[in-house]
Amino acid sequence: MVGMTSILAPAQPQPYATHDVTNQPPPLAPYDASADAxxxxxxxxxxxxxxxxxxxxxxxxxxxxxxxxxxxxxxxxxxxxxxxxxxxxxxxxxxxxxxxxxxxxxxxxxxxxxxxxxxxxxxxxxxxxxxxxxxxxxxxxxxxxxxxxxxxxxxxxxxxxxxxxxxxxxxxxxxxxxxxxxxxxxxxxxxxxxxxxxxxxxxxxxxxxxxxxxxxxxxxxxxxxxxxxxxxxxxxxxxxxxxxxxxxxxxxxxxxxxxxxxxxxxxxxxxxxxxxxxxxxxxxxxxxxxxxxxxxQGVKTIIEMVNCTRLDCVMASAALIRKTLVEAGHHARHRRAFGAPLADQPLMRNVLADLALESEAATTLTLRLAGAADRAGRGDAGEAAFRRIATAVGKYWVTKRGPAFTAEALECLGGNGYVEESGMPRHYREAPLLSLWEGSGNVNALDVLRALSREPATADALFAELALAEGADARLDAAVTRLKERLTTASPALARRLVELMALTLQASLLVRHAPPAVADAFCATRLGGDWGYAFGTLPDAADVDAILERALPGED
Incomplete structure (x- = not known):
């Protein structure tokens, strides 16, 4: 019986030994939301x-x-x-x-x-x-x-x-x-x-x-x-x-x-x-x-309000995209899996870099639209025409990218991203709103067709903007040629295809002119050149992932 008692006696407990917290990232805050090149x-x-x-x-x-x-x-x-x-x-x-x-x-x-x-x-x-x-x-x-x-x-x-x-x-x-x-x-x-x-x-x-x-x-x-x-x-x-x-x-x-x-x-x-x-x-x-x-003239009167709030839909989507990228990058830097930080795993790096390209394109386009609005308000007719068509194009595309982007960023956190405490579910629920507010995708795509038919100066302004990057990238030049061809056969049923190509060529032209070569080349290769899969994280081997991540997440890589 003595022996049996000793066998059944519980071992001396180790306080909270099973609840030690390891391999969890620290809180992101405080951080600098403006630390974005x-x-x-x-x-x-x-x-x-x-x-x-x-x-x-x-x-x-x-x-x-x-x-x-x-x-x-x-x-x-x-x-x-x-x-x-x-x-x-x-x-x-x-x-x-x-x-x-x-x-x-x-x-x-x-x-x-x-x-x-x-x-x-x-x-x-x-x-x-x-x-x-x-x-x-x-x-x-x-x-x-x-x-x-x-x-x-x-x-x-x-x-x-x-x-x-x-x-x-x-x-x-x-x-x-x-x-x-x-x-x-x-x-x-x-x-x-x-x-x-x-x-x-x-x-x-x-x-x-x-x-x-x-x-x-x-x-x-x-x-x-x-x-x-x-x-x-x-x-x-x-x-x-x-x-x-x-x-x-x-x-x-x-x-x-x-x-x-x-x-x-x-x-x-x-x-x-x-x-x-x-x-x-x-x-x-x-x-x-x-x-x-x-x-x-109610619609004509209130349309200026709609134009302004559409710009804000693009801005809010770009901000949400950037916020969830920062969250995903922070988690990957501090979380280890299979013997190494997630941020060092090749496939995770590919995902983060692909997300970073999308974020930079959205932010750059947002600020270009804001610049057009600012200059249009000061009497620049060319910028007013560009603003008219490019805001509708940006509203359609950037807000459409938000839900897929936030879903991928959430997945970077794994199960941790699926619980409310992480904040990612709130971001994910928020993303679809911005494609609905101030006109759904169909409304904005058809608005682009309306601008092209009723205000020919808008097409001239768009192609003048694209021409600023002419000759800088063969894939972009080819995409602009395709866009001109599609304009000759534009129809309501194909409006989304037309507007998507407009958005991608516009984003690519801005990145070719203003972003580092690693960013511009990877964007053109994937979004215009077809060297891309159906999900984020499918950048080609030639993409300079290290340079893209260093620019997008300084200190997080």
Whole structure:
């Protein structure tokens, strides 16, 4: 029995011996979200080098542990709708977690909302876009009201008396949440309400009715919107059917006398991603609205807002692509498998380098589009034509690449990337939104065809841009020739094929002119030359993977 007792007696336990944490990467934060050669070079090249110090400062703040936690908490605790107060009064308010307000406060203070319109300085819009590329490393949802506020300003300028009242507040760097009389606040946010349940992108089928009042330019609205994001904005640009046809209106949440304008929020949308941001269905019933632009020209009036927010879709996708690349690179550097760091494994290096090419192409194109927008706003007709077609092309392609990219970056983390704590599932859910917002892929592809047929200067501007790289790479030259041939047979059914080739030749031309040879050669060989598989991580042996990774992930390789 003594012997049996000794056999059954438990061994002296080793405290937590089975829970020692090994072979796990340290937290990424703090890091510098602006440590991106393609970003900084593009910032200087597009005329905003004067903003580099601010962008670097904002990049360090975006990568701080505090800001990263704000992004996490704003999504963990999504907004909540309060239709009535405790006494039964209709209030239609949405409550956000404090982290949302922290993110918004920084974004507005850093000029990422309407501030560039108040700055008479070349490159102001480029600097704003670069700021978005780094600040969006925190989280994407709060970028929605920031973007809409930015985009509302040029639309309001179509009615100078309204712009005189609202523009100084929309371009303010003060974030002041809460519904109050707009002119009593130090800063405003703007949203928009376009789509309705029966039409979606086909806004000409909208049924919301606008009835003129006795006061010139003042109407009342009755109807229902299907998707209206950021309902706690102060003012909204809304499309509705006036007697003269579809028109654009300014709708404030609070009227000048302090009363609530009818803006009844029926529900908040339960979305796949973008959960920190509220999207709702508002109902208008006697809602006061001011006409912006002529009756019957609602689409023409609001299209400038769409052009601006489409650029921001490209920017947000490029930021998400870069953010997930940084996450994947960090994990691969610190995680070991089969006796060596993942970052030293040849196939993982191929995957990371391929992702790095995609990220640089997206960032470079984003900043080129921002430069065109900046110069178009200063009267450059050639840049305006280029912006018109290239923004639609970029919106289609970069946002399409986002979901596949984030899925591959998530896979670099293996099972660790599939748990919420890693943050990668949030990025993955966010990615598809950007190809939907401001027109799906079909809408943007058809818009490119529309520009080509109605505005011939857009094709001239695109090929003038491509010609700047003529002779630098035979694969690019061949692709441009193919593109010219396809233009002669362009049809709606083949619009996506045409736009994809436009996007790839445009990205390649920018990289050939501005990126190191290792980046440009690998991009042209794979995206244009066909030496590529169907998934990321299929770069050819000739690709200089070491040089690509050193540029994309300095200190991470």
């Amino acid at each position: 393609a970003l900084l070079e593009g910032l200087r090249r597009e005329g905003a080098g004067w903003a580099e110090e601010d962008i670097r400062r904002l990049g360090r703040r975006a990568g701080s542990a505090e800001a990263q936690e704000w992004g996490e908490l704003a999504n963990r605790y999504p907004p909540e709708l309060r239709t009535h107060d405790r006494y039964g009064h209709r209030i239609d308010e949405v409550e956000f977690h404090p982290s949302w307000h922290h993110l918004m406060r920084v974004a507005v203070a850093e000029g990422l909302a309407g501030a560039p319109w108040a700055e008479d300085r070349p490159g102001a819009h480029v600097a704003r876009t670069a700021g978005g590329l780094v600040w969006n490393h925190t989280e994407a949802g709060h970028g929605c009201p920031v973007s809409m506020t930015y985009a509302a300003v040029p639309v309001l300028r179509r009615r100078p008396e309204l712009a005189a009242v609202y523009e100084p507040l929309l371009t303010s760097r003060v974030y002041e949440p809460g519904l109050r009389v707009p002119t009593e606040k130090r800063g405003l946010l703007a949203g928009m309400g376009m789509t309705e349940k029966q039409g979606g992108s086909d806004v000409r089928t909208n049924t919301t009715a606008a009835t003129p009042t006795a006061e010139a330019g003042l109407y009342t609205l009755r109807g229902h919107k299907w998707f209206t994001s950021a309902p706690m904005c102060d003012v909204f640009l809304v499309l509705a059917q006036a007697p003269g046809g579809l028109s654009c209106f300014l709708v404030p949440r609070v009227l000048p006398d302090g009363s609530r304008n009818p803006f009844r929020i029926q529900r908040l949308k339960d979305k796949l991603g973008n959960r920190s941001n509220a999207s709702c269905e508002p109902e208008f019933d006697g809602t006061v609205a001011w006409l912006v632009g002529p009756e019957g």
